[in-house]
Amino acid sequence: MITESVAGHCEHLAQASNFPAYVYDMDALAQHAGTIRSALSGSPEIFYAAKANPDPEFLRTIAPFVDGFEVASGGELRHVLDAVPGSRIAFGGPGKTVAELRDALERRVERIHVESPHELKRLAELSRSAGGADVMLRVNLAGDRAGAALAMTGPFGMDPELIEACRVILEAAPWLRLRGIHAHLASGLDANAMLRQSEQILAxxxxxxxxxxxxxxxxxxGGGMGVDYVAPECRFDWQTYAQGITKLKRPEETLRIEPGRAMAVYAGWYVTDVLDVKQAHGEWFAVLRGGTMQIRTPVTKGHNHPFQILPGASPEGPAVENVPVTFVGQLCTPKDVFARSVPIDRIAVGDVVAFSMAGAYAWNISHYDFLMHPRPSFHYLPQP
Structure with a gap:
């Protein structure tokens, strides 16, 4: 549901015809991050997955509520440290280059998540003269991933057989300090499924x-806490997860998680206006300014993105009532669909459509230069 501050700002955007736009409610972001922090009460440690939304304002708003940041490339590493200097960093991701590993060593990254024996050998060579490195070995465990939105199989980490090869490398390179294990096995899980997966990893x-x-x-x-785009009001049960993880933790160990989408997604809206309403072969379409080149989520997830229609001050042109409508953008492809055959009460040219849950994996994963339409404006509430 759209927040009061975002709805009010949409009126200003409509008056200025400043569409499309991303509108971020930073108070809502801080409140949600604070709720997560409070539920977990300091254990496990929370490292925000910057890939979900690396917007500098997001990073700075989230920083007081997390213990550090997880990055998955040299670019993310530099970006996060520029935005939030001095942050604790966990550096993961497959296919790290020599330049990225050197940069991580020079910047004294707290933990490097090693994805293969070859990567470990490379890190051993690079780190010997740099005082060594603190490493976590990423394991990829087999198991039932039923119900997961995304199973992190294949090239991610090492299966238990391959990880055995790391023992010899570590013994030959005592300057590499093995601190623990990293495992991110699946995404889109509810609290109970996350706890079952955690038990498997710990075992x-x-x-x-x-x-x-x-x-x-x-x-x-790892991360992977579920986000429900069909029922946005159904959020990950952090209290249940916290209670379960407290029972699993042992006094001598440190547990760590990497939420991304579940922390950031609710604080953003992609807002645009209706350019045309028309019928084709019995189906009604609302053509919106912008498109999925600016919010890739609906195409990536293959879903109807949640939205709210805000009536225009003086609607003009065609309108339709009480029929299913497909919402499309300006791209020259039939795949440019925000939501398909969604029942609506009324929509007209000049109305404003605010797509919620656009605070993560939205703008930052989009192919926004395709067709070279104007880029959206960005707005952070409350404004200075």
Whole structure:
């Protein structure tokens, strides 16, 4: 549901014909991040996954409520440290280059998540003269991923057989300090499914780390907390998760999680206006300014993106009532669809459509230069 401050700002955007626009409610973001922090009460540690939305204002707003940031490229690493200097950083992601690893060492990144024996060998060579490095080995466990929106299989991390090859490398490079295990196995899970997955990770990681001689082990349980675009009011149950993870944690270990989408998604809206309403082969279409090149989420997820229609001050042109309508953008492709065959009470040219849940994996994953339409404006509420 659109917040009062965002709805009020949409009126100003309409008066200025300043569409499309991203409108971010920073108070809502801080409140939600604070709720998560309060529920977890300091354990596990929270590292925000910057890939969800690396907007500098998002990073700075979230920073007081998290213990650090997870980055997945050298570009993200530099970007986050520029926005929030001195932050604790966990550097993950497959295919790290020599330049990225060197940069991570020079910037004294707190933890480097190693994805393969080859990457570990490369890091050993680079870090010997740099005082070593603190590493987490990323494990990719097999198991039931039923109900997951995305299973992180294939090239991510090492299966238990491959990870054994890291023992010899670590023994030959004592300047590499093994701190623990990282595992991000799936995304889109509810609290109970996340807890079952955490149990699976801990059951494997604890004996392996003990056999490797790691004292005070760290276990990064990843992210993947579910977000429901069909029912936005149904949010991840942080209280249930917190209660369960407290029971799982042992006194000598540090647990860590990496929420991204579940922390940032509710604070953003993509707002635009209706350019045309027309019928084709019995189906009604609302043509909106902008398109999915500016908010890639609906196409990526293959869903009807949640929205709210705000009537225009003086609607003009065609209108339609009480029929299913498909919302499309300005791209020259039939795939440019925000929502398909959604029942509406009324929509007219000049109305404003505010797509909610645009605070994560929206603008930052979009191919916004396709067809070279004007880029959206960005607005942060409350305004200075």
């Amino acid at each position: 494997w990681a604890r004996p392996w780390l003990s056999s490797a001689g790691v004292e005070s082990p760290e276990i990064n349980l």
